[in-house]
Amino acid sequence: MAKKPENGLLIDYEYCTGCFACQVACSQEHHWPAGMGGIQVLEIVQNLPKGKAYLNFLPFPTELCILCFPRTKKGLEPACVQHCMAGVITYGSLPDLAGELGKKPRMVLWSPR
Template sequence: MTKQALLFNYEYCSGCKSCEIACRNHLNLGLGEWGIKVTEVAPFEIAPSKMEWIYQPVPTRLCDLCEDRVEEGRKPACVHNCLAFCIEYGAIEDMVARAAELGSRVSLFLP
């Protein structure tokens, strides 16, 4: 089986945390535990009168890429529940190619 990866296009992440909640529910985690955690870089000025505010989903060691869901032919919980459609799942080679296509505001999770 081809190794799989998650791609995060954080240019479009709105910080809604639906991926966090879906993951926590899927893994039956308690408060303060995450399989994926949305981090926030608070607003900062990048040029006069131009601000930047970044949200970025980050998988933790508890993330197993939803092995059980994937075995059933479903997407990982974070991908399925992302309201901004900024999380993708697929073969590592495909995700690397997609990251190159999207540019600099992406990150890959390769377990």
């Protein structure tokens, strides 16, 4: 059985602007080639009634996300967290982040692999 996850990433997707800083920060930190990395930003165009639409971006931690443990053990934030231009990614323990999750809508808590 896999080890129980302890830490995660809380995303406030209300304010993710789709700047892709997290993706490139991850590639730089972990030397991933283009097209691979620990986080991927998805564009979601939602159809709403009356022909309207709504635009969202959503950072998603991939199978390659290691929550930047070499950084966090030195007391640094994960590369994506530090560089996120909109400041929408929070790293922490899952129970702490779960507490944050209830404070405003349009959030998602990821517990990567």
